[in-house]
Amino acid sequence: MHEYSIASSLLRMAEEQAAKHAAARVLGLQLRIGELAGVEVGLLETAWSLVRERSCCDGVDLAITFTPARWECSGCGASIAQGSLLACVTCGGKAQLVSGDELVLDRIEMEVV
Numbered sequence: 001m002h003e004y005s006i007a008s009s010l011l012r013m014a015e016e017q018a019a020k021h022a023a024a025r026v027l028g029l030q031l032r033i034g035e036l037a038g039v040e041v042g043l044l045e046t047a048w049s050l051v052r053e054r055s056c057c058d059g060v061d062l063a064i065t066f067t068p069a070r071w072e073c074s075g076c077g078a079s080i081a082q083g084s085l086l087a088c089v090t091c092g093g094k095a096q097l098v099s100g101d102e103l104v105l106d107r108i109e110m111e112v113v
Contacts, residue, residue, distance in 0.1 A: 007047035023110035026057045030107035034067045034100040069100030
């Protein structure tokens with residue numbers, strides 16, 4: 001269950017930033033998860049609810065934004081429609097994934113005293 005490892009890493013990053021900015025507590029975390037990131041969101045939320053207990057993130061839920069997978073031609077940069085062959089219809093170039101596999105902590109909201 002790599003979601004537990006992800007949740008633990010999120011907590012570590014939040015704690016580091018809270019300490020760095022002398023925050024009293026963390027109020028929110030904003031994540032961006034790509035469609036192809038291989039993260040099971042339900043498992044991540046369950047893992048997060050366990051690791052956040054008795055920390056500066058106690059009671060904080062994850063706000064998650066999803067990013068769709070998007071491909072472009074590596075040769076000419078043309079957009080390649082999702083579900084189509086992963087080759088450019090214009091120049092025959094190979095498809096390159098340009099978004100949709102990311103897992104990014106976009107924002108940490110903190111209460112600084």
